[in-house]
Amino acid sequence: MKIDKNTNILIIGLGLMGGSYATALSEQGYKVKAITVNQKDIDYAVERGMIIEGSVQPDERFISEADLVVFALYPTVFVEWIEKYQHLFRSGTLITDVTGVKTQVVAQVQSMLRSDVEYIPAHPMAGRVRSGVEFSDASVFKGANYIVTPTDKNTDEAIENCKELGSILGFSRISVLSPEEHDEMIAFLSQLTHCIAVTLMTATDTEGLEKYTGDSFRDLTRISKINDLMWSELFLMNKDALLRQMDAFSEEFSRFRQYIANGQREEMRQVMRKAGERRLRFDKN
Amino acid sequence: MKIDKNTNILIIGLGLMGGSYATALSEQGYKVKAITVNQKDIDYAVERGMIIEGSVQPDERFISEADLVVFALYPTVFVEWIEKYQHLFRSGTLITDVTGVKTQVVAQVQSMLRSDVEYIPAHPMAGRVRSGVEFSDASVFKGANYIVTPTDKNTDEAIENCKELGSILGFSRISVLSPEEHDEMIAFLSQLTHCIAVTLMTATDTEGLEKYTGDSFRDLTRISKINDLMWSELFLMNKDALLRQMDAFSEEFSRFRQYIANGQREEMRQVMRKAGERRLRFDKN
Numbered sequence: 316m317k318i319d320k321n322t323n324i325l326i327i328g329l330g331l332m333g334g335s336y337a338t339a340l341s342e343q344g345y346k347v348k349a350i351t352v353n354q355k356d357i358d359y360a361v362e363r364g365m366i367i368e369g370s371v372q373p374d375e376r377f378i379s380e381a382d383l384v385v386f387a388l389y390p391t392v393f394v395e396w397i398e399k400y401q402h403l404f405r406s407g408t409l410i411t412d413v414t415g416v417k418t419q420v421v422a423q424v425q426s427m428l429r430s431d432v433e434y435i436p437a438h439p440m441a442g443r444v445r446s447g448v449e450f451s452d453a454s455v456f457k458g459a460n461y462i463v464t465p466t467d468k469n470t471d472e473a474i475e476n477c478k479e480l481g482s483i484l485g486f487s488r489i490s491v492l493s494p495e496e497h498d499e500m501i502a503f504l505s506q507l508t509h510c511i512a513v514t515l516m517t518a519t520d521t522e523g524l525e526k527y528t529g530d531s532f533r534d535l536t537r538i539s540k541i542n543d544l545m546w547s548e549l550f551l552m553n554k555d556a557l558l559r560q561m562d563a564f565s566e567e568f569s570r571f572r573q574y575i576a577n578g579q580r581e582e583m584r585q586v587m588r589k590a591g592e593r594r595l596r597f598d599k600n
Numbered sequence: 601m602k603i604d605k606n607t608n609i610l611i612i613g614l615g616l617m618g619g620s621y622a623t624a625l626s627e628q629g630y631k632v633k634a635i636t637v638n639q640k641d642i643d644y645a646v647e648r649g650m651i652i653e654g655s656v657q658p659d660e661r662f663i664s665e666a667d668l669v670v671f672a673l674y675p676t677v678f679v680e681w682i683e684k685y686q687h688l689f690r691s692g693t694l695i696t697d698v699t700g701v702k703t704q705v706v707a708q709v710q711s712m713l714r715s716d717v718e719y720i721p722a723h724p725m726a727g728r729v730r731s732g733v734e735f736s737d738a739s740v741f742k743g744a745n746y747i748v749t750p751t752d753k754n755t756d757e758a759i760e761n762c763k764e765l766g767s768i769l770g771f772s773r774i775s776v777l778s779p780e781e782h783d784e785m786i787a788f789l790s791q792l793t794h795c796i797a798v799t800l801m802t803a804t805d806t807e808g809l810e811k812y813t814g815d816s817f818r819d820l821t822r823i824s825k826i827n828d829l830m831w832s833e834l835f836l837m838n839k840d841a842l843l844r845q846m847d848a849f850s851e852e853f854s855r856f857r858q859y860i861a862n863g864q865r866e867e868m869r870q871v872m873r874k875a876g877e878r879r880l881r882f883d884k885n
Binding site for chain 2: 440441442459460462488490492497500501503504505507508509510511512513514515516517518519521524525526527528529530531532533534535536537538539540541543544546547548550551554557558560561562563564565566567568569571572575576578580583584586587588589590591593594595596597599
């Protein structure tokens with residue numbers, strides 16, 4: 316299989332991410348169908364040309380015709396879906412996903428999946444604070460990172476196809492990591508930052524702070540508007556790595572606190588300079 | 601005194617903030633002069649119409665003619681300046697500042713200041729990551745907060761004039777706090793967030809993270825490009841409040857960590873929902 320304009324693409328789960336995939340692919344002339352729980356999301360997507368057609372049921376025709384299936388569901392829902400409906404895939408179907416944690420999900424899905432269907436896991440490092448198909452936006456992929464996380468069960472062909480999908484979607488940088496490396500990385504870069512944002516918003520009950528704030532507090536708490544159902548699941552599925560990264564952060568935070576408490580200005584300045592220099596690498600191109 | 605187009609305004613320190621004040625005021629037809637250390641910054645500002653004229657010396661004519669003087673210097677430099685040159689002010693001059701910490705600076709300046717000159721402290725909650733007059737931008741004040749921090753040494757007239765200045769500059773919300781209230785607030789909203797950003801950038805030495813990051817890590821570390829000379833001074837001048845706020849954050853962070861460690865999903869979700877609801881108040885209009 317090679318992804319081209321004749322590839323039948325099926326997106327399962329038309330939320331923010333599924334909708335953004337659909338938009339990006341349809342805009343470039345790819346054929347996209349969708350299965351999702353709410354009819355209004357299908358109507359919305361069909362009206363805007365994001366998909367050709369959609370179904371609120373696991374439509375046998377859609378599933379058996381699909382060459383490439385993208386799962387944009389919560390991790391547990393994804394695993395359950397595979398369990399229940401995988402008999403409907405035609406032989407040779409390639410499936411991928413957008414799940415934010417990998418080790419556990421990939422192991423569960425790959426271990427139960429039919430041997431004539433391949434699951435190549437991926438994580439698009441893009442998103443919006445708001446959820447739902449109506450906030451879909453193909454431009455979220457611009458300048459963003461895309462991580463493919465294959466295991467030894469994956470073929471080179473599937474890895475290449477998955478990278479190609481990332482490239483079609485418009486990601487700026489496409490990388491490959493093992494599921495375990497991915498989860499450790501994501502525990503630090505994404506899950507820890509969400510824990511910090513949530514903590515900042517709940518650390519004090521002082522009223523009226525919005526009258527005095529500058530942009531730095533706004534920046535650090537933007538992501539505290541969190542989908543609690545999804546993120547609590549993601550945190551718990553990656554608990555060990557997340558706790559490790561939270562502890563590493565706390566240790567470094569205590570060290571910096573000590574410099575302040577001791578009035579060690581030179582040490583403080585060294586840490587600040589190191590931080591500023593490192594941050595340059597993270598600027599978007 | 602009442603600020604109008606005939607008011608002689610003198611800005612001392614043409615960096616990012618002094619330059620942005622100069623730009624905002626000149627654009628609206630106010631008469632602005634400046635004293636700063638580098639001739640090139642004066643040339644830059646005069647060429648662009650940000651100031652009428654400038655001097656690298658504490659010019660006696662500028663100082664004695666000024667009705668309103670805005671200090672945009674580092675805290676310690678501001679205090680030293682007053683000590684050395686306050687004899688040059690004419691009687692009745694109103695002075696204000698942009699200093700990011702208040703209690704100590706306000707007490708030092710007000711206690712030594714001539715009785716015929718009034719210092720009304722203020723903190724514009726706006727800025728840019730980059731420093732220097734060439735990054736000046738009057739639009740930083742749009743949507744931003746401005747805090748006046750008077751003491752019992754200040755007159756109602758000066759407080760009103762200082763609020764009026766904030767309004768002329770284009771701030772969206774102007775508030776009044778005591779220097780102590782201000783410093784506690786700023787320890788939480790601004791200094792703590794900078795400590796977190798710096799810590800995130802230095803918590804791990806793993807290379808190549810920029811290839812895998814999403815926007816959440818970028819958001820939380822934007823301000824880690826910090827002016828280490830200025831911020832180390834600000835942190836140490838507000839040490840007690842900052843340490844208190846760092847400890848409050850750490851305590852809340854540990855609580856959230858415990859929920860994750862124990863798999864207390866409902867408690868995690870409650871904290872997340874509280875965070876998201878509170879964050880709505882901080883959206884810019």
